[in-house]
Amino acid sequence: xxxxxxxxxxxLVLVIVLVCTFPFYYTIVTSFAxxxxxxxxxxxxxxxxxxxxxxxxxxxKAQFPRAFLNSVFIATITVIGxxxxxxxxxxxxxxxxxxxRGLLLMTILAVSMFPQIAVLAGLFEMIRGVGxxxxxxxxxxSYTIFTLPFTVWVLTTFMRQLPVEIEEAAIIDGATPxxxxxxxxxxxxxxxLVTTGLLAFIAAWNEFLFAxxxxxSTEQRTVPVAIAMLSGAQQHEIPWGPIMAxxxxxxxxxxxxVLIFQRKIxxxxxxxxxxx
Amino acid sequence: MAFSTGEISLEQQRVKAARMFLxxxxxxxxxxxxxxxxxxxxxxxxxxxxxxxxxxxxVGFDNYLNRRELSSGRVVWRGTLVDPDWWNAVWNTIKxxxxxxxxxxxxxxxxxxxxxxxxKGRGLVRAAILIPxxxxxxxxxxxxxWMLNDQFGIxxxxxxxxxxxxxxxxxxxxxxxxxxxxxxxxxxKTTPFMALLILAGLQTVPKDIxxxxxxxxxxxxxxxxxxxxxxxxxxxxxxxxxxxLDALRVFDLIYLLANNSQTKTMSVxxxxxxxxxxxxxxxxxxxxxxxxxILVFVSLYIWLGKVDLxxxxxx
Numbered sequence: 001x002x003x004x005x006x007x008x009x010x011x012l013v014l015v016i017v018l019v020c021t022f023p024f025y026y027t028i029v030t031s032f033a034x035x036x037x038x039x040x041x042x043x044x045x046x047x048x049x050x051x052x053x054x055x056x057x058x059x060x061k062a063q064f065p066r067a068f069l070n071s072v073f074i075a076t077i078t079v080i081g082x083x084x085x086x087x088x089x090x091x092x093x094x095x096x097x098x099x100x101r102g103l104l105l106m107t108i109l110a111v112s113m114f115p116q117i118a119v120l121a122g123l124f125e126m127i128r129g130v131g132x133x134x135x136x137x138x139x140x141x142s143y144t145i146f147t148l149p150f151t152v153w154v155l156t157t158f159m160r161q162l163p164v165e166i167e168e169a170a171i172i173d174g175a176t177p178x179x180x181x182x183x184x185x186x187x188x189x190x191x192x193l194v195t196t197g198l199l200a201f202i203a204a205w206n207e208f209l210f211a212x213x214x215x216x217s218t219e220q221r222t223v224p225v226a227i228a229m230l231s232g233a234q235q236h237e238i239p240w241g242p243i244m245a246x247x248x249x250x251x252x253x254x255x256x257x258v259l260i261f262q263r264k265i266x267x268x269x270x271x272x273x274x275x276x
Numbered sequence: 277m278a279f280s281t282g283e284i285s286l287e288q289q290r291v292k293a294a295r296m297f298l299x300x301x302x303x304x305x306x307x308x309x310x311x312x313x314x315x316x317x318x319x320x321x322x323x324x325x326x327x328x329x330x331x332x333x334x335v336g337f338d339n340y341l342n343r344r345e346l347s348s349g350r351v352v353w354r355g356t357l358v359d360p361d362w363w364n365a366v367w368n369t370i371k372x373x374x375x376x377x378x379x380x381x382x383x384x385x386x387x388x389x390x391x392x393x394x395x396k397g398r399g400l401v402r403a404a405i406l407i408p409x410x411x412x413x414x415x416x417x418x419x420x421x422w423m424l425n426d427q428f429g430i431x432x433x434x435x436x437x438x439x440x441x442x443x444x445x446x447x448x449x450x451x452x453x454x455x456x457x458x459x460x461x462x463x464x465k466t467t468p469f470m471a472l473l474i475l476a477g478l479q480t481v482p483k484d485i486x487x488x489x490x491x492x493x494x495x496x497x498x499x500x501x502x503x504x505x506x507x508x509x510x511x512x513x514x515x516x517x518x519x520x521l522d523a524l525r526v527f528d529l530i531y532l533l534a535n536n537s538q539t540k541t542m543s544v545x546x547x548x549x550x551x552x553x554x555x556x557x558x559x560x561x562x563x564x565x566x567x568x569x570i571l572v573f574v575s576l577y578i579w580l581g582k583v584d585l586x587x588x589x590x591x
Binding site for chain 1: 304407408415428468476525528564
């Protein structure tokens with residue numbers, strides 16, 4: 001009976017792992033299939049053709065490498081900005097008692113759950129008005145709506161857990177709040193910064209609605225839109241091979257990052273239960 | 277006496293510094309969230325069009341509901357609130373949210389219970405379940421579209437071999453199956469998130485409870501229903517409301533995987549009107565309605581989740 005239970009348990013574990021990993025595995029298999037081989041269903045890799053990768057990387061029409069660089073630039077600047085504003089703000093929220101703090105935290109939480117569509121019209125007007133439509137800055141600005149509240153919320157949760165004694169000692173030594181943040185808290189906070197930065201980066205990297213709406217030219221596209229636009233007008237025209245190759249290229253770095261930082265990511269995701 | 281005035285001025289200094297630190301964040305949130313939200317709501321009461329953003333005139337509630345009497349004396353109601361396409365989208369969104377979140381909760385609970393057990397290779401399983409979560413939605417939409425392809429898809433091949441279906445099915449194109457396909461992909465992608473949140477709740481349950489139950493000879497299933505579940509209910513509730521909020525605003529998965537009358541959700545139809553059909557103000561009215569619905573759920577989340585706003589618990 002005990003043995004049977006154990007077998008059942010491991011069977012369940014196997015099913016979970018298979019369901020989670022198989023689609024990405026199959027994407028990789030398809031990305032290496034070339035010519036007509038792509039239209040055969042192969043559960044195991046049959047060939048290692050690089051044609052799909054070549055067509056994604058060197059096709060001048062899709063400009064995929066350019067989209068990749070756009071995404072790296074936009075996500076990096078967004079994350080740096082959010083962390084910069086977020087660290088000082090969350091110090092104030094976590095460590096200083098002032099009137100209206102609860103209300104402010106509630107607003108931040110509410111903003112992090114905003115439906116993006118609710119601000120689409122207003123943001124569209126603003127981006128057109130400022131003259132940054134179809135530039136990376138339109139996305140850097142608009143992504144702040146989800147990276148900033150998320151960063152502030154998670155960092156506030158982390159900063160509350162730091163012992164009061166450290167801060168008190170610094171205050172007695174005459175440290176100003178700015179010195180407390182930069183010289184006392186920052187060294188203790190870097191694991192939290194890595195976690196939040198990584199989660200915010202993934203969110204910015206994956207964003208689709210704003211990228212689709214605020215960018216109009218092929219050269220300015222980010223990776224998600226570039227992949228979505230790789231498709232032809234009709235069902236049978238969809239270039240599945242190159243799409244799968246592009247998918248592998250953009251997903252592999254994320255999967256590697258996630259596997260390296262999995263412990264930190266899990267703690268970041270569950271801290272305050274904020275969306276990743 | 278001198279000491280206490282020093283304390284006060286120090287505290288005042290800290291509050292002053294806190295204000296300075298908060299200003300950039302408040303300004304940014306106002307610029308990217310507050311003001312655009314206000315403008316979107318404002319647009320919904322005008323007849324603004326995409327090509328003439330500043331030329332809109334105030335029309336009151338006309339985009340929501342307006343009554344017009346024709347010369348023949350017949351009364352015609354117009355606006356989003358009597359638009360069958362809108363109500364279809366509302367219904368699709370509710371259906372999508374209810375079914376996907378229910379399934380995610382059940383599967384999330386199962387995965388969390390598995391991960392909470394001690395066994396060899398647990399780290400590996402936890403790494404594996406993070407993969408669907410890390411894959412960009414665009415990629416997972418395309419990936420599944422390929423796997424669900426009617427002619428060359430592996431799902432049809434697999435199901436045919438297993439005898440589950442007798443002929444190939446166009447999962448994403450056939451209106452009868454597209455909602456099921458969209459839900460399946462969403463469940464695949466977000467169950468890991470649910471599982472991790474529930475797992476965090478499970479890990480707060482003291483281990484000696486299980487020991488005590490084992491000694492008393494209580495069946496594990498009974499322990500789960502009578503002890504574990506009540507203890508983790510708050511964590512599960514928070515995760516569920518969280519996912520409902522996410523599901524209600526779903527856009528990219530539907531837009532990319534299967535966008536038809538059976539799957540079109542509130543976000544998708546709003547964007548169509550806003551950007552593609554040049555009914556900017558009408559789309560704004562729809563997005564405002566969605567915002568109101570989500571606002572109710574956010575309040576529910578903050579209230580039910582007893583979110584720790586004061587920070588006292590952390591100290």
